[in-house]
Amino acid sequence: MSTQQPILQMTRIHKRFPGVKALTDVSLRLFPGEVHALMGENGAGKSTLIKVLTGVYSIDEGLVEMEGTAISMRSPQESQAAGISTVYQEVNLCPNLTVAENIFIGREPRRFGCIQWKQMNLRAAELLRERMNLHIDVTLPLQSYSVAVQQLVAIARALNISAKVLILDEPTSSLDQNEVDQLFRIMRKLQQEGLSILFVTHFLDQMYEISDRVTILRGGELVGEYMANELSRLDLVLKMIGKELHLLDELPTLAAQDKNSLGDELLRAEGLGRRGGIEPFDLAIRKGEVVGLAGLLGSGRTEAARLLFGADKPDFGQVILPSTGGGVHSPREAIGRRIAFCSENRKTEGIIGDLTVRENIILALQAKDGMFKTIPRKRQEELAGEYIRMLNINPPSPDQLIKNLSGGNQQKVLLARWLLTEPELFILDEPTRGIDIGAKAEIQKLVLTLSRQGMSFLFISSELEEVLRVSDRIAILRDRRKVKEISEKDMSQQQIMQAIAGG
Amino acid sequence: MPLNRKYIPIVVTILLFIVMFTAGSFRYTGFFSLQVLMNLLVDNAFLLITAVGMSFVILSGGIDLSVGSVIALSTMVSASLVQQQGWPPAVVIPLVLLMGAVFGTAMGAIIHYFSIQPFIVTLAGMFLARGLCYVISIDTITIDNTFYTAMAQTRIPLPGGSFLSISAVIAILVVAVAIFTAHYTRFGRNVYALGGSEQSALLMGLPVARTKVLVYTLSGLCSALAGVVFTFYMLSGYGLHAVGFELDTIAAVVIGGTLLTGGVGYVLGTFFGVLIQGVIQTIISFEGTLSSWWTKIVIGLLLFIFILLQRVLSSRRLTLKE
Structure with a gap:
């Protein structure tokens, strides 16, 4: 495999956001027909790297090559045109459209500018049957199906764009075991057909089960690229977290x-x-x-x-x-x-992205005290500081906007918010x-x-x-x-x- | 059953129209005739045209409050150019349509490129267009141009002795083109996708910017066309024409079964939404003793019912596994 030309090569990628270095000198190689895992803690830069690959973010420095030629990706369209398709963690399809439309929208079969629904439905059903082993009614709205099915539909859409590289961003996080097995069967099948899959995951077992190689990131930097079967679990974890194994x-x-x-x-x-x-x-x-x-x-x-x-x-x-x-x-x-309740939908039911860490922490306590008993600024800062230390929130700055924090740290802020109410x-x-x-x-x-x-x-x-x-x-x-x-x-x-x- | 599900609102709308029309037919002599039915179109042609544009806006997840003012401005510009300046209608009408489209495009561009809520942008557009009417004149300008009077008076005979006006025919054509656009063109499907999830549409590589701006262009164009039709109907231009009309339009779209959150609904539903408003007015005029304000009361109640219906339907989203 190592003698082959990589289909996708990212070299020395840098990406900065105001006040944060999201990616520093990160490289990634992807060979034809492999499942390549991308692993790292939260805030390691996985999401940023994916977004760079899909054209959502533009890079500050570095080179992306597809089959040996440099490509620029300034928008999702350009990335797709280059043959890179992505299925995101939260399924990014339109729930109100039919399954068939979700697969074909933007590239609907047309005659004289008129969308051929019959043909589209037939092709969608065929695609799902042949490649996903999925027998469903493609004329129903996507929202009538489970997340697992939606996930497969998203993959079908990606494949239909004649992708050479498929990025799966945490595809298994909301699937049960059977659904994961089904997904893996499909991934293996696609792999045999020569597709390269970049698989982002938190699950160690799944990584070992499906991946050929793994690239590990930590704190926006590249730790290394390894053959999955030559890397022990302990080494993997050590490389990912770099410390605190005793925990x-x-x-x-x-x-x-x-x-x-x-x-x-x-x-x-x-x-x-x-x-x-x-x-x-x-x-x-x-x-x-x-x-x-x-x-x-x-x-x-x-x-x-x-x-x-x-x-x-x-x-x-x-x-x-x-x-x-x-x-x-x-x-x-x-x-x-x-009684406190920390919801599973962190983004939609928990954090308020445009408020600072301190304001997010104070929120529930303030609500409990009522709006007329404002907690003094100094007291707020003390409390925020205390919980930031106690829960080890990173970066330890109470005035950072919470939307700039990684998922794990956002979760800690939420915990702090409720813990404050004792x-x-x-x-x-x-x-x-x-x-x-x-x-x-x-x-x-x-x-x-x-x-x-x-x-x-x-x-x-x-x-x-x-x-x-x-x-x-x-x-x-x-x-x-x-x-x-x-x-x-x-x-x-x-x-x-x-x-x-x-x- | 699940297939029926997405059609429930539109089926309810159509049934409601049939029930109301039937009730009217039983209650009043002379109600049950083709002409009463045709008059619904004749009298509401401009509402229908505006509502079609509004349907696209609402389907895309937006709103357009400027439609009433754009209609007024269109009547005003038409009247002023034709009557006072003596321009030929063949120049004036395309010009007015272009004006509406440009006005809509400008609002759409502001909404998209500065990511400002459509509500506030089109509210500004509403004041602006209304204000511009009075720059032209604060009084009514009556039109006696032969083309306009001909358009107002021409009756297109139908079998059975009934007739349609030219405006009604234009409205029907607009509906037909809109249904085709919504269901058989990429633009139409992109509007639905945009209303379903803008973020997803973007990540799926759809032309979000173009679609969003075009939706407002379309609404502006429809409003201007409705303004032209309204000029045929009123034979005048006036700054106080179609005041509060944007709300009637939104009501028609919602009663037609389109979800205000976007992504769900049909142009055909809007068509029946307009007819329902028309049938209420007809019933009240047949009743004779009732004030026309009862139209508002009934529409208000219907709106409540439809919003509740939508709520119930969307909250009980059924989950099918394969």
Whole structure:
């Protein structure tokens, strides 16, 4: 393979944003017919590199060559014309258009300027059948299908642009295992057909399963390019995070430490359910307890959390807070009763991009105090500084706009915001999704530390290992129903997997 | 069932029109005739033309508040050039259309290249165009040009003794061209894509800038054409013509089943949205004793119902797995 000419070569790429060096001297080679993983922590520069490749950002310095000739990419159109197609993490298609249109829009088959719908639908169905092994009605709007199917449609669109290079940006982050397997089968097939795939991922297993080679970035710089089968897991992680390996080793033991000192029941859900969301379930959370919520995507995890927080109105049952006797009927009431909820949609439901880190941190506390009791600027700065240190937020500047931070650091700011209100119960919905290992470990550690100080958690995650690590008890959901609750001694990946799979 | 789903709003609109027309036919003698039906088109030709342009704007996720003022300005420019300057209509009409298109293009360009909300840009356009009317004259300018009077009075006979006006025929042609444009041209589909997700449209490599600006050009052009048709109808130019008309237009589009958030709707729906407004007015005039303000009340209620319907439909988005 190394004797071959790379199909795509990026040499010494530099990219600066105001105040930030996003990419420094980064190079990347992509050979025909390989799956090449691009890995790195959050803020390592993966997203920037992808955006450079797709023409969303222009580079300050450096050279991009496609099959030996230099190309310029100043817009997504130019990048596509050069043969580079991208499928983004959040599927970037139009949900209101039909599946067929999403594949063909911009290049619809036409006769005398008139779009040939019949032909388009036929070709779309054929394309999905032949190359994606997907048998669906292509005349329905895209939004009637699951994210996994949308993802495959996005790939079909990319392929239809006769791509030579396919970039998959975190394609697996919202897929369940079956869907991931299906995606990988398709990736292998495409690889055999000679397509080069640049695969961006956070999942180590997936990287090893599918990739031939891997390029690792850290802090906007190139760490190196390696053959996947010659790189051990330990080396990979070391190269990605460059430090703090002890955090990972330390973690599995943390949960096992004494947690017998659980307090009284803090919150109880009795027959709580919502039509089309989750079937009625019971759940109790004690003081200082971490309850994990495991299940596949779409199993009703988020729906359960939203009911507990009062964000959705239940059709059945109720939430009871035994200590005060009252219930929870709205998020406002929940916050008043010291329940915090950190949503899984960080971007749309959490951060306010154009405010600074400090303002984002202060937000919930200010809301709790009411608008007339402004928190003094000096106090704000103290608090922000304290949490920036405690959670290791990077860059450690309270006046940075939050939209300039990496995903992991944005998540930490959100945690800080809620922690400031001193909640008794903290509902974390996918707090570590899309963030790097180092930040992940820090957040897990934080949960354990705080729970030992008496804070209760409801911890939702699609990563089983993570749920196991932090939870005292795990409730398992399957197909929008709570199927099992297991506590410490029965807790193993196998047990949970069986419950999730319905074995 | 899922296939029906996206057609629900438009089906509701069409059914509503049929129900109202039927109800009118049973209640009033002389209501059930082809001519009453044709009059809906004759009397609302300019609304129909404007609403077609507005449909594209709303489908793209925008809004255009300037349409009423552009109509007024068009009548004013037409009247002034034809009546006071004595220019031939064959020059004036293309000029007015060009003016509307340029006006729309300018607004579209500001909206896109400075990323300013369409609401505020077209609001400014609304004041500007309305104000320009009074620069020409503060009084009504009556037109007695033979071409204009001919256009106003010509009846195109239809079988059964009924007739259409030239304006109505123009409006029908506009609707037909718009339906074709929306569904069978790239521009049309790009408008839908833009309304679905601008970010996605951009990343899919669609010509977002061109589409967005063109949508306002189209709306400006339609408004100017509606202004020309309105001049045929009123035979005058006046700065107070079509005041508040932009809101009637938006109402027609929404009652036609187009989602205000963009991306979902049909030009045919708008056609029936306009007819519904027309049928309400007709019923009220047949009733005789009711004030014409009842039109507004009924339209208000209908709007509420349609917005709620859209909400219900979009919140219960069903998820099919393969």
